[in-house]
Amino acid sequence: MKYSWLILLVGICACGGEKTPDHDAEIETPHVGIEAPSNISYTIISQYPHDTSAYTQGLELFEGKLFESTGDYENSSLRITDKKSGAVKQKYMMGSTDIFGEGMTIFKNSIYQLTWENNKVYQYDVSNISKPIKTFDWPYEGWGITHDSINLIISDGSANIYFVDPNSFKVKSTISVKDNQGSIPYLNELEYVNGFIYANVYQSNVIVKIDAESGIVAGKIYLNNLLQQADYVPNRTDVLNGIAYDSATTHFLITGKRWPKMFEIKLN
Numbered sequence: 001m002k003y004s005w006l007i008l009l010v011g012i013c014a015c016g017g018e019k020t021p022d023h024d025a026e027i028e029t030p031h032v033g034i035e036a037p038s039n040i041s042y043t044i045i046s047q048y049p050h051d052t053s054a055y056t057q058g059l060e061l062f063e064g065k066l067f068e069s070t071g072d073y074e075n076s077s078l079r080i081t082d083k084k085s086g087a088v089k090q091k092y093m094m095g096s097t098d099i100f101g102e103g104m105t106i107f108k109n110s111i112y113q114l115t116w117e118n119n120k121v122y123q124y125d126v127s128n129i130s131k132p133i134k135t136f137d138w139p140y141e142g143w144g145i146t147h148d149s150i151n152l153i154i155s156d157g158s159a160n161i162y163f164v165d166p167n168s169f170k171v172k173s174t175i176s177v178k179d180n181q182g183s184i185p186y187l188n189e190l191e192y193v194n195g196f197i198y199a200n201v202y203q204s205n206v207i208v209k210i211d212a213e214s215g216i217v218a219g220k221i222y223l224n225n226l227l228q229q230a231d232y233v234p235n236r237t238d239v240l241n242g243i244a245y246d247s248a249t250t251h252f253l254i255t256g257k258r259w260p261k262m263f264e265i266k267l268n
Contacts, residue, residue, distance in 0.1 A: 034180040040209065040219040044226075045251055046264040049086030052233065054079070055257045058104035058113070058145065058189060059242040062126065065089075066244065066253070069104035069113050076101030078113055078129050083253070086262070092129045094122065103144040103189055105152065107166055112152060114142025121169065136169040144190035144199065148212065153197060155190055159183040161197065161215070175215035177208070184208060184217060191243040191252075198252075200241050207243065207254075221267070223254065231260055 050056075055076075058069035066083045070076055076095025081088050094113070095101050102114035110133075111124040119139060122132040140156035147153055151163040151172060163173045177184045177199075186202035196218065197210040205226070209219040223240060231237070238257035245252055246264075255262040 038219040050262040056242040059244040102142040146190040146192040155187040179217040
């Protein structure tokens, strides 16, 4: 998830004060027979401004518009922004002292937005973000969400990823994410691309590329030097989080919580 107030230093994870899931039971010995993930390099194509008030939880491109979900209780929002200027075009403040906004995705002209510990998911019509049209119950914490052609795909801060029916919100199947060293918890913002799920690993500068069928991590993208130390605002800039795929260019948009920049990158 997601709620840390310390500065994210280059190459160093930020430590949050919020509750995170207890993953002691998930500690495993290395998995025999699983190949080590490849190291996926990248090239920075462009840099764009990003609203430093946005505690980014979800990021997605849809029909040329950039949608973003933010957290931080009363500051939680659902918004549409201009990719190149970073300007916020529309914003719906959906948070409260109790509601903490989380990841979002757009599936069949509906936006699905998670909440952190509230066990609620809000559905909006993509043409009107000013109010939800439906609310679903969700039994776990809400962290990241994406979709394939038929399922919503959700993380809850553990090593599990759930494939969910978008109409009933019932879990259809679950995969456990692992590499040759064992399970990988703290899976946060998600993006599905061509049979793989790309996931931020919370409090790290790593994005993992996960085989959506097996849960095995095929590759890792190390983004330690993406945002330079000079770009940090003390006690404000937070951890890497936010992945949007542009199918027209096959590039990714990457940002973080209250980052001053968003990066367009090409995977090599």
